[in-house]
Amino acid sequence: MPIYLPIAELSVDVFFLLGIGAAIGFISGIFGVGGGFLLTPMLLFTGVPAPVAVASVTAQVVASSTSGALSYYRRGAVDEKMGAFLVLGGVFGSALGVWIFGILNALGQLDLFLSLGYLLLLGSIGTLMFIESLRTLLKRNQEKPAVRRRLPGQIPWVQRLPFRTRFRKSQLYISVLPVMLIGFVIGIIGALLGIGGGFVLVPALVYILRVPGKVVVGTSLLHLIAVMAVTCFLHALQTQSVDTMLAFCLMVGSVAGAQFGASAGQHLPGEQLRILLALLILAIAIRFALGIVIWPDDPFTLTKLGFGES
Amino acid sequence: MRHLFVLLAMMVLFLAPAAAQDDVNVVFVNSDPVVAVHSNFRGQTVTLFGNIEPGQSATDGPYSVVVLVQGPSSDWVVREKERQGGLVLNSASAHYTQTPSYYAILSSSPLAQIVSPEVVDKQRLSFAGLAALTRQGDDTSNLDSEFVRLMRSAGNFIEGERGVVMHSATTFSARVPVASNAVNGLYLARALIIADGKVVGETTTRFTVRTQGFERYVANLARSNPVLYGLATILLALGTGWLGGVLFKR
Numbered sequence: 168m169p170i171y172l173p174i175a176e177l178s179v180d181v182f183f184l185l186g187i188g189a190a191i192g193f194i195s196g197i198f199g200v201g202g203g204f205l206l207t208p209m210l211l212f213t214g215v216p217a218p219v220a221v222a223s224v225t226a227q228v229v230a231s232s233t234s235g236a237l238s239y240y241r242r243g244a245v246d247e248k249m250g251a252f253l254v255l256g257g258v259f260g261s262a263l264g265v266w267i268f269g270i271l272n273a274l275g276q277l278d279l280f281l282s283l284g285y286l287l288l289l290g291s292i293g294t295l296m297f298i299e300s301l302r303t304l305l306k307r308n309q310e311k312p313a314v315r316r317r318l319p320g321q322i323p324w325v326q327r328l329p330f331r332t333r334f335r336k337s338q339l340y341i342s343v344l345p346v347m348l349i350g351f352v353i354g355i356i357g358a359l360l361g362i363g364g365g366f367v368l369v370p371a372l373v374y375i376l377r378v379p380g381k382v383v384v385g386t387s388l389l390h391l392i393a394v395m396a397v398t399c400f401l402h403a404l405q406t407q408s409v410d411t412m413l414a415f416c417l418m419v420g421s422v423a424g425a426q427f428g429a430s431a432g433q434h435l436p437g438e439q440l441r442i443l444l445a446l447l448i449l450a451i452a453i454r455f456a457l458g459i460v461i462w463p464d465d466p467f468t469l470t471k472l473g474f475g476e477s
Numbered sequence: 478m479r480h481l482f483v484l485l486a487m488m489v490l491f492l493a494p495a496a497a498q499d500d501v502n503v504v505f506v507n508s509d510p511v512v513a514v515h516s517n518f519r520g521q522t523v524t525l526f527g528n529i530e531p532g533q534s535a536t537d538g539p540y541s542v543v544v545l546v547q548g549p550s551s552d553w554v555v556r557e558k559e560r561q562g563g564l565v566l567n568s569a570s571a572h573y574t575q576t577p578s579y580y581a582i583l584s585s586s587p588l589a590q591i592v593s594p595e596v597v598d599k600q601r602l603s604f605a606g607l608a609a610l611t612r613q614g615d616d617t618s619n620l621d622s623e624f625v626r627l628m629r630s631a632g633n634f635i636e637g638e639r640g641v642v643m644h645s646a647t648t649f650s651a652r653v654p655v656a657s658n659a660v661n662g663l664y665l666a667r668a669l670i671i672a673d674g675k676v677v678g679e680t681t682t683r684f685t686v687r688t689q690g691f692e693r694y695v696a697n698l699a700r701s702n703p704v705l706y707g708l709a710t711i712l713l714a715l716g717t718g719w720l721g722g723v724l725f726k727r
């Protein structure tokens with residue numbers, strides 16, 4: 168059943184959209200990741216124009232983060248104060264990201280930038296994940312007692328920064344500057360690439376700020392909802408490329424898929440799946456690499472200029 | 478529908494004498510004054526009918542007919558990819574402003590056989606001429622042919638050497654394909670009656686392409702009220718996420 172996407176100006180099968188939404192929701196449910204970093208590339212490969220893909224996925228990230236954040240909130244596993252400072256930085260980052268996005272689009276280099284950005288991001292994350300899970304698998308096969316990794320103490324330069332305040336739920340007394348800076352950087356990446364950035368934010372909070380594990384996911388989800396909502400709004404204002412029909416189909420698919428993924432994840436062998444996810448991420452990275460190296464069939468492209476472009 | 482048809486025919490009849498320099502009168506009407514684009518729209522054909530009525534000083538013919546259909550204008554950019562440092566990236570670009578997003582040239586015989594190059598230029602019967610006319614700046618004229626090629630393959634520029642069918646010496650019809658990605662707005666169809674290589678009569682009719690239903694509303698809201706559109710999208714996302722969380726409580 169084809170559905171007309173009014174902003175993408177494209178007819179796509181509605182079950183295809185629900186399907187990729189559900190598949191990526193399922194994956195994100197298993198691994199507890201947002202899924203934007205898989206969804207945006209899928210849309211780009213489908214032929215959805217790059218501005219529409221990036222802008223519409225922001226709305227999908229809001230939806231998929233909301234159901235998760237609610238359950239963390241009910242358990243009190245959200246540090247609202249830290250979330251507020253993250254979001255404050257994130258909003259500025261998002262505004263800067265949307266602004267750069269508009270410039271790249273007008274210059275005609277948006278596709279190249281997205282390809283390079285995703286290649287770098289997915290390539291490094293895929294490689295790290297692959298090595299990490301391979302190591303864990305090998306260790307388990309050797310039946311060695313698991314070495315408990317201890318987090319080293321506080322990072323000195325983070326401790327010396329001014330404007331320190333107490334984050335009670337995280338049991339931290341640190342400066343607000345690194346918190347806002349992390350939010351700012353994730354905000355830029357999110358607005359430019361159409362990802363939530365949870366898989367970058369969570370490690371940053373854990374390794375740089377030493378946010379304890381029990382609040383880190385809930386707090387990062389809070390940040391994702393707020394910053395992605397602002398990014399979606401800014402994209403709707405500036406590039407006018409948010410396709411609500413597209414976003415809604417993806418949301419419905421992914422929200423449902425995520426629930427099944429979450430319950431399936433408890434019964435499936437985690438490390439083997441993690442290797443598969445790493446391979447999937449690497450495959451997408453390679454697809455982007457080929458796209459910017461291989462000479463295209465048609466070196467000429469035609470674009471209709473929309474609102475606000477010149 | 479039928480009433481509208483008659484009304485249009487009457488309007489055309491009424492308006493036709495205004496073109497006093499024409500040697501022949503033409504009646505020109507269409508099958509679908511409003512083409513509605515639905516969400517599952519896969520394209521449609523609008524049929525235009527015409528009748529040539531030779532006047533007192535009429536050229537006897539035989540008549541040939543050219544039908545031009547022009548859709549709403551848009552701005553376009555053609556970009557050329559280039560390899561730089563191993564990477565394929567966009568380099569040269571040509572901008573075309575206020576170029577019709579739909580331009581069909583349909584004729585009853587190949588154009589070269591029925592009109593002179595001067596008429597082709599004057600009446601804008603070539604895509605290359607249209608590209609040259611709307612291009613910004615002269616230094617990118619080498620991309621004109623690529624622009625025309627891409628517009629053709631996108632279904633925006635359509636050429637039909639036998640697109641106009643002569644049913645008799647004086648009656649003709651033209652089938653105008655409207656693709657699913659057609660731009661909303663007014664489409665102007667112009668019929669040129671040609672005899673001995675000269676344009677002896679001319680008239681126009683028009684039809685409207687409208688995307689209908691929810692999609693049209695969404696697209697219009699996104700353009701006309703982006704603040705409300707953005708807020709509505711965010712609320713929809715929050716609502717869907719919340720509902721998902723409630724329905725499948727973890």
